[in-house]
Amino acid sequence: MKETKDKIVLKALQYFIKNDYESVSLSSIAEGIGITKGGIYHYFSSKDELFLECIITVFEMVREFSADAMSENASLEEVLESLFSFNNIFQMMSESLNMDFVSNYMDYSYLMFVGIKKFPKIAEMVTIIYDEMQQGLELMFLDQQAKGIIKKDINCKILAFEIVAMIEGAMLVSGFTTGTDLKEVGKDLVKSTLARICV
Amino acid sequence: MKETKDKIVLKALQYFIKNDYESVSLSSIAEGIGITKGGIYHYFSSKDELFLECIITVFEMVREFSADAMSENASLEEVLESLFSFNNIFQMMSESLNMDFVSNYMDYSYLMFVGIKKFPKIAEMVTIIYDEMQQGLELMFLDQQAKGIIKKDINCKILAFEIVAMIEGAMLVSGFTTGTDLKEVGKDLVKSTLARICV
Amino acid sequence: MKETKDKIVLKALQYFIKNDYESVSLSSIAEGIGITKGGIYHYFSSKDELFLECIITVFEMVREFSADAMSENASLEEVLESLFSFNNIFQMMSESLNMDFVSNYMDYSYLMFVGIKKFPKIAEMVTIIYDEMQQGLELMFLDQQAKGIIKKDINCKILAFEIVAMIEGAMLVSGFTTGTDLKEVGKDLVKSTLARICV
Amino acid sequence: MKETKDKIVLKALQYFIKNDYESVSLSSIAEGIGITKGGIYHYFSSKDELFLECIITVFEMVREFSADAMSENASLEEVLESLFSFNNIFQMMSESLNMDFVSNYMDYSYLMFVGIKKFPKIAEMVTIIYDEMQQGLELMFLDQQAKGIIKKDINCKILAFEIVAMIEGAMLVSGFTTGTDLKEVGKDLVKSTLARICV
DNA sequence: GATGAATGAGACTTCATTCAT
DNA sequence: GATGAATGAAGTCTCATTCAT
Numbered sequence: 001m002k003e004t005k006d007k008i009v010l011k012a013l014q015y016f017i018k019n020d021y022e023s024v025s026l027s028s029i030a031e032g033i034g035i036t037k038g039g040i041y042h043y044f045s046s047k048d049e050l051f052l053e054c055i056i057t058v059f060e061m062v063r064e065f066s067a068d069a070m071s072e073n074a075s076l077e078e079v080l081e082s083l084f085s086f087n088n089i090f091q092m093m094s095e096s097l098n099m100d101f102v103s104n105y106m107d108y109s110y111l112m113f114v115g116i117k118k119f120p121k122i123a124e125m126v127t128i129i130y131d132e133m134q135q136g137l138e139l140m141f142l143d144q145q146a147k148g149i150i151k152k153d154i155n156c157k158i159l160a161f162e163i164v165a166m167i168e169g170a171m172l173v174s175g176f177t178t179g180t181d182l183k184e185v186g187k188d189l190v191k192s193t194l195a196r197i198c199v
Numbered sequence: 200m201k202e203t204k205d206k207i208v209l210k211a212l213q214y215f216i217k218n219d220y221e222s223v224s225l226s227s228i229a230e231g232i233g234i235t236k237g238g239i240y241h242y243f244s245s246k247d248e249l250f251l252e253c254i255i256t257v258f259e260m261v262r263e264f265s266a267d268a269m270s271e272n273a274s275l276e277e278v279l280e281s282l283f284s285f286n287n288i289f290q291m292m293s294e295s296l297n298m299d300f301v302s303n304y305m306d307y308s309y310l311m312f313v314g315i316k317k318f319p320k321i322a323e324m325v326t327i328i329y330d331e332m333q334q335g336l337e338l339m340f341l342d343q344q345a346k347g348i349i350k351k352d353i354n355c356k357i358l359a360f361e362i363v364a365m366i367e368g369a370m371l372v373s374g375f376t377t378g379t380d381l382k383e384v385g386k387d388l389v390k391s392t393l394a395r396i397c398v
Numbered sequence: 399m400k401e402t403k404d405k406i407v408l409k410a411l412q413y414f415i416k417n418d419y420e421s422v423s424l425s426s427i428a429e430g431i432g433i434t435k436g437g438i439y440h441y442f443s444s445k446d447e448l449f450l451e452c453i454i455t456v457f458e459m460v461r462e463f464s465a466d467a468m469s470e471n472a473s474l475e476e477v478l479e480s481l482f483s484f485n486n487i488f489q490m491m492s493e494s495l496n497m498d499f500v501s502n503y504m505d506y507s508y509l510m511f512v513g514i515k516k517f518p519k520i521a522e523m524v525t526i527i528y529d530e531m532q533q534g535l536e537l538m539f540l541d542q543q544a545k546g547i548i549k550k551d552i553n554c555k556i557l558a559f560e561i562v563a564m565i566e567g568a569m570l571v572s573g574f575t576t577g578t579d580l581k582e583v584g585k586d587l588v589k590s591t592l593a594r595i596c597v
Numbered sequence: 598m599k600e601t602k603d604k605i606v607l608k609a610l611q612y613f614i615k616n617d618y619e620s621v622s623l624s625s626i627a628e629g630i631g632i633t634k635g636g637i638y639h640y641f642s643s644k645d646e647l648f649l650e651c652i653i654t655v656f657e658m659v660r661e662f663s664a665d666a667m668s669e670n671a672s673l674e675e676v677l678e679s680l681f682s683f684n685n686i687f688q689m690m691s692e693s694l695n696m697d698f699v700s701n702y703m704d705y706s707y708l709m710f711v712g713i714k715k716f717p718k719i720a721e722m723v724t725i726i727y728d729e730m731q732q733g734l735e736l737m738f739l740d741q742q743a744k745g746i747i748k749k750d751i752n753c754k755i756l757a758f759e760i761v762a763m764i765e766g767a768m769l770v771s772g773f774t775t776g777t778d779l780k781e782v783g784k785d786l787v788k789s790t791l792a793r794i795c796v
Numbered sequence: 797g798a799t800g801a802a803t804g805a806g807a808c809t810t811c812a813t814t815c816a817t
Numbered sequence: 818g819a820t821g822a823a824t825g826a827a828g829t830c831t832c833a834t835t836c837a838t
Contacts, residue, residue, distance in 0.1 A: 004797085020316060022221025025832060038835085039798050047833065110316060113309040117219055127375045134376060158387045161372070161379060166361065169368025173360070176326045177333060180360065188357045196395045203822080224807065237810080238823050246808065402801080418714055420619030423828060436831080437802050445829065508710040515617060515707060525773045532774060556785045559770070559777065560763065567766025571758070574724045575731060578758060586755045594793045601818085622811060635814085636819050644812065799838085807831080814824080 005043045007033045010097060013054045017107045021051065021114050048118070055115045058108065059125050061096055063132070065089055070136045076144050079137075080193060083163070084186040086171045105171035134160045141197075150197050159197065166193075204242045206232045209296060212253045216306045220250065220313050247317070254314045257307065258324055260295055262331070264288055269335045275343050278336075279392060282362070283385040285370045304370035333359045340396075349396050358396065365392075403441045405431045408495060411452045415505045419449065419512050446516070453513045456506065457523055459494055461530070463487055468534045474542050477535075478591060481561070482584040484569045503569035532558045539595075548595050557595065564591075602640045604630045607694060610651045614704045618648065618711050645715070652712045655705065656722055658693055660729070662686055667733045673741050676734075677790060680760070681783040683768045702768035731757045738794075747794050756794065763790075 011032045015024040026047055030037045044050040069082035082088070090104065115122040137160035144150045170189060174180050210231045214223040225246055229236045243249040268281035281287070285304065292307075314321040340355035349355075369388060373379050409430045413422040424445060428435045442448040467480035480486070484503065491506075513520040539554035548554070568587060572578050608629045612621040623644055627634045641647040666679035679685075687701065712719040734757035741747045767786060771777050 018316070020221050020313070021219055022832095026834090027832075035797095036799050037833085038800070041834075042797065106312065106315070109308075110312040113305065113312055114219065116305070117217070117309060123375065127377060130372055130376045155387070155391075158384075158391060161369070161376070161384065162365065162388065162391065164376075165368030165372045166365050167368065168371050169364030169366065170360070172367050172371065173329055173364045176322065177329045177360070177363075178326060185357075185360065188354070189361065192354075192357060192361065221807090225809090226807080234822095235824055236808085237825070240809070241822060244809095416714070418618055418711065420617050420828090424830090425828080433801095434803055435829085436804070439830070440801060443830095504710065504713070507706075508714065511703065511707040511710055512617070514703070515615070521773065525775060528770055528773045529775060553785070553789075556782075556789060559767075559774070559782065560786065560789065562774075563766030563770045564759065564763050565766065566769050567762030567764065568758070570765050570769065571727055571762045574720065575727045575758070575761075576724060583755075583758065586752070587759065590752075590755060590759065619811095623813090624811075632818095633820050634812085635821070638813075639818060801835105801837090803833105803835080805832095808829090810828080811826095812824105814822105816822090817820080 004033075004035065004039075008040055008043060008050065009053055009057060012050055013057065013097065016051060016054055016114075017111050021118060026050075051115070052119065052122075055111060055122060056125075057097075058093070058111060059129065061093055062089075062108075063129055065092060066129070066133050066136070070133075070140065076140070076149060076198075077190070077194060079140065080163075080190045081186075083167055084170070084190050085183075086167075086174070086186055087182055104175050106175045109172065130164060134164050137163055148199060151199055154197055163193070203232075203234065203238070207234075207239055207242060207249065208252055208256060211249050212256065212296065215250060215253055215313075216310050220317065225249075250314070251318065251321075254310060254321060255324075256296075257292070257310060258328065260292055261288075261307075262328055264291060265328070265332050265335075269332075269339065275339070275348060275397075276389070276393060278339065279362075279389045280385075282366055283369070283389050284382075285366075285373070285385055286381050305374045308371060329363060333363050336362055347398060350398055353396055362392070402431075402433065402437070406433075406438055406441060406448065407451055407455060410448050411455065411495065414449060414452055414512075415509050419516060424448075449513070450517060450520075453509060453520060454523075455495075456491070456509060457527065459491055460487075460506070461527055463490060464527070464531050464534075468531075468538065474538070474547060474596075475588070475592060477538065478561075478588045479584075481565055482568070482588050483581075484565075484572070484584055485580055503566075504573045507570060528562060532562050535561055546597060549597055552595055561591070601630075601632065601636075605637055605640060605647065606650055606654060609647055610654065610694065613648060613651055613711075614708050618715060623647075648712070649716065649719075652708065652719060653722075654694075655690070655708060656726065658690055659686075659705075660726055662689060663726070663730050663733070667730075667737065673737070673746060673795075674787070674791060676737065677760075677787045678783075680764055681767070681787050682780075683764075683771070683783055684779055701772050703772045706769065727761060731761050734760055745796060748796055751794055760790070 008029065012024070012029050015029060015032070026040050027037050029050075030040055040050065044053070066083070070079055074082070086105065090108070093108075112122070112126060116126070138156050141150055141154075141156035141159055145152065145154065145156060150156075166189065170185060174182050174185055207228065211223070211228050214228060214231070225239055226236050229239055239249065243252065265282070269278055273281070289304070289307070311321070311325060315325070336359035337355050340349055340353075340358055343349045344351065344353065344355060365388065369384060373381050373384055406427065410422070410427050413427060413430070424438055425435050428438055438448065442451065464481070468477055472480070488503070488506070510520070510524060514524070535558035536554050539548055539552075539557055542548045543550065543552065543554060564587065568583060572580050572583055605626065609621070609626050612626060612629070623637050624634050626647075627637055637647065641650070663680070667676055671679070683702065687705070690705070709719070709723060713723070735753050738747055738751075738753035738756055742749065742751065742753060747753075763786065767782060771779050771782055
């Protein structure tokens with residue numbers, strides 16, 4: 001059955017996302033789904049391998065999300081609205097994983113960093129994600145600029161970087177600053193962005 | 200002598216910033232500075248306490264940096280230039296610590312996240328840092344707006360959040376994206392920001 | 399297999415009864431039965447837990463012994479003879495444990511004291527043992543008094559306490575005093591006791 | 598000054614009497630009297646030596662007490678009353694040590710046992726104490742028997758052993774059994790003892 | 797497919813002890 | 818007479834991993 005394997009990844013993710021890599025024990029994962037430690041070794045040859053699978057699972061979801069947001073049919077406004085509705089990302093993630101523990105950007109971000117420290121290879125995956133997002137945005141901005149919707153004097157490459165940076169930064173910062181409602185912030189940012197780039 | 204204690208914190212920071220908390224052993228720290236494991240316990244009652252001291256050391260430097268950047272005498276342009284010259288932050292940090300290991304934002308960010316997972320209290324410190332920065336910027340923007348330098352229709356509170364988010368996001372993202380020169384990015388962002396907010 | 403667990407308790411008891419609690423290392427226990435340190439943690443979650451199990455094992459044997467000695471069918475003389483034949487207690491204990499290390503009362507007594515210092519709860523167990531013994535004796539004395547065997551003017555409650563105290567004291571003291579043969583002492587005490595309480 | 602040395606012994610005794618030998622650290626003793634660990638080594642060459650001094654201190658007091666109780670001028674009744682007034686022993690001990698922590702026989706007894714496990718030599722000291730006491734009593738009993746006060750058919754050697762055993766046993770057992778008032782028990786035992794040995 | 801016993805390495809931590817000051 | 822830094826050995830405990838069943 002593939003069921004057990006999925007259960008392991010899910011439970012592992014749940015722990016890895018909230019705790020230090022080293023402080024997550026295979027026992028606790030096994031116990032959490034009602035099997036024994038040794039059983040995990042049927043599906044994964046090591047703790048590292050399991051961890052990697054967890055990270056990849058999350059990354060694929062993020063990639064899918066950003067691809068969806070930038071679908072061809074969407075208007076400039078719709079794209080920005082999708083990307084800036086941070087809460088949706090984590091809601092979707094939680095639903096996909098059938099669990100409610102990815103409560104904020106910090107959880108996701110933490111997993112990413114820990115992963116990179118453990119396996120430098122993961123940094124490459126992150127790079128791909130950001131590059132794809134940035135290039136996607138740049139292409140869209142160029143298209144809109146050609147159509148006369150975006151101001152002519154704007155450097156689309158820089159703008160794309162700005163947007164990506166602001167999305168990541170807003171998610172990160174809003175997890176800490178007091179008195180910032182994530183939903184409102186998203187809307188405000190979309191508005192202010194459109195105002196300054198559109199003709 | 201306070202020398203040994205400082206050496207311990209320095210070496211510990213060096214390891215904590217590059218590796219998983221749990222995978223940093225006190226032995227390696229001790230060995231790294233030529234003392235024995237037990238010696239560390241003269242100065243710190245536990246690994247956690249040492250870790251905390253390391254984090255606080257870094258936080259104080261960041262706080263100082265952002266306070267310096269927003270000094271009263273500085274012009275709008277100077278403030279933005281300071282805040283967006285990311286590389287300077289880490290250069291300064293490296294100099295202060297007399298070590299060259301804080302090579303990028305990821306290192307600092309990682310330390311922050313790991314710290315928060317271990318000690319939720321640290322999240323409060325981070326909140327203070329961001330809040331101070333955001334409020335400082337907002338005040339400055341309002342002042343400049345009153346002087347007629349910044350456009351009247353701009354919401355300074357949102358703008359302050361945007362700037363903080365962009366700084367953090369740019370530092371984070373630029374650590375991954377390919378083909379982005381951190382120095383150039385900073386300059387570009389200052390330019391584009393000034394262009395859109397100034398009369 | 400329950401074999402290993404039993405081996406651990408047995409070997410642990412062997413060490414705990416002869417040495418300081420703290421100076422008994424899990425390594426030595428493990429080594430003593432040919433397993434590794436970590437193996438002990440399969441059966442006991444801590445050194446304390448193992449220690450507790452050891453103590454309980456001993457207590458249960460003592461309780462059983464005193465219950466046996468005061469069985470209903472035994473005559474007054476037989477009961478006293480059983481209780482005062484100290485050496486039998488430890489012989490039995492050694493046989494039950496399949497080891498010959500409980501050589502005298504001091505060993506048992508020491509274990510009891512150390513246990514109490516570590517876990518105050520153990521004092522309650524000891525209390526139960528003594529109370530049961532004292533009450534059992536009192537009932538028997540009252541019965542014998544009613545039958546006219548024990549002198550009418552004797553306070554059976556005090557007598558019961560005296561007997562318990564003398565048993566414990568004799569075991570304790572005889573471990574030190576020179577020139578006292580434990581076997582002879584027991585017989586003498588039975589004789590002198592019967593002489594003074596019987597009609 | 599001899600003051601510091603005395604303070605060390607006193608504080609050490611306070612800890613050794615309530616805790617496991619190994620779990621008493623020199624740091625805690627030093628801290629308890631406001632000096633540092635290293636300072637102890639001015640007066641004692643090792644932890645063991647300090648421990649031994651503590652035990653000897655206690656033993657000397659016990660020996661003195663029993664010698665006092667059996668002073669030549671005292672009558673049979675007075676001697677027994679002194680020996681059986683257990684609480685007095687510990688009260689006196691506490692006063693001598695200027696501390697109130699020797700609350701019961703268990704504390705004293707525990708110290709004795711731990712001492713023996715660590716240094717078999719101490720068993721010899723205990724033997725001397727018991728032997729002295731037993732021989733002292735035997736001599737007194739013989740004297741009283743010669744004077745016609747004690748029954749002729751009593752074996753004074755056995756009686757002396759019985760008394761010592763009962764004293765030790767009563768102190769031990771009364772620390773556990775419920776509903777036994779130590780003071781009353783002492784009086785009862787004196788009475789019942791006199792009744793059975795006197796003409 | 798899964799269990800459970802067992803290993804072995806490595807971690808944090810404590811402490812008696814030494815010694816220069 | 819006393820401090821305080823530092824050592825080094827030992828101890829408890831945790832865990833990834835293996836393997837017979």
